[in-house]
Amino acid sequence: MTRELQTTGVERFFDSNEIIVSKTDLKGRITYANQVFVKLAGFTEQELLGQPHSIIRHPDMPRAVFKLLWDTLEAGKEIFAYVVNRAKNGDHYWVYAHVTPSFGPSGEIIGYHSNRRVPDHAIIDNVIVPLYAQLCDVERAHANAKEGMKASVEAVVALLQEKGVSYDEFVMSLGQDPKYAPAAVIAGDEMRSVA
Numbered sequence: 312m313t314r315e316l317q318t319t320g321v322e323r324f325f326d327s328n329e330i331i332v333s334k335t336d337l338k339g340r341i342t343y344a345n346q347v348f349v350k351l352a353g354f355t356e357q358e359l360l361g362q363p364h365s366i367i368r369h370p371d372m373p374r375a376v377f378k379l380l381w382d383t384l385e386a387g388k389e390i391f392a393y394v395v396n397r398a399k400n401g402d403h404y405w406v407y408a409h410v411t412p413s414f415g416p417s418g419e420i421i422g423y424h425s426n427r428r429v430p431d432h433a434i435i436d437n438v439i440v441p442l443y444a445q446l447c448d449v450e451r452a453h454a455n456a457k458e459g460m461k462a463s464v465e466a467v468v469a470l471l472q473e474k475g476v477s478y479d480e481f482v483m484s485l486g487q488d489p490k491y492a493p494a495a496v497i498a499g500d501e502m503r504s505v506a
């Protein structure tokens with residue numbers, strides 16, 4: 312099945328007072344999904360539980376974002392990220408995710424937890440869609456997936472270094488600027504020069 316056939320291009324939305332929640336084990340297999348998640352993703356709870364979280368992976372998500380997510384979580388830190396997910400029928404929905412490790416009594420990581428809220432669609436349209444498209448282009452330009460992800464991660468690192476901001480500062484800055492102008496410049500113009 313091609314990438315195109317896997318998606319419908321139809322966007323799904325959820326309410327600003329709803330939170331999509333899931334928990335996973337250490338390998339990213341789903342151990343809990345709330346009803347908002349079940350409803351939006353279009354899977355039954357039974358279909359989700361025990362499955363890898365990549366069951367809702369959308370082909371427009373850069374691999375580099377998930378590498379950053381896993382590196383951050385495994386280091387015991389939280390991460391915020393904009394993510395597009397694929398529902399069972401191929402529809403998609405955008406979220407602003409806050410993902411955290413869960414700790415056991417001795418401080419060891421025992422699983423992971425993600426809460427997602429409705430993202431600001433201006434940020435998605437002006438910054439994230441062009442940024443992720445650039446990163447996916449970098450990744451697809453390499454026949455070897457590992458090489459592609461390495462190049463994509465390097466593109467992100469170069470971009471952040473040039474701006475003198477961390478990933479967290481970059482993501483947080485998007486929500487603080489009502490016009491998203493600096494971030495839009497980062498995503499639109501400067502990614503082209505580093506890609």
Ligand SMILES: Cc1cc2nc3c(=O)[nH]c(=O)nc-3n(C[C@H](O)[C@H](O)[C@H](O)COP(=O)(O)O)c2cc1C
Nearest residue numbers: 334335339364365367368369377396410423424425
């Ligand atoms: C708590 C938690 C929540 C996650 N949520 C999502 C999600 O909503 N969508 C998604 O595509 N991946 C999510 N992931 C990342 C997946 O585990 C996986 O890394 C990603 O889908 C890429 O899969 P792939 O490497 O098989 O392409 C989550 C991981 C964790 C630990």
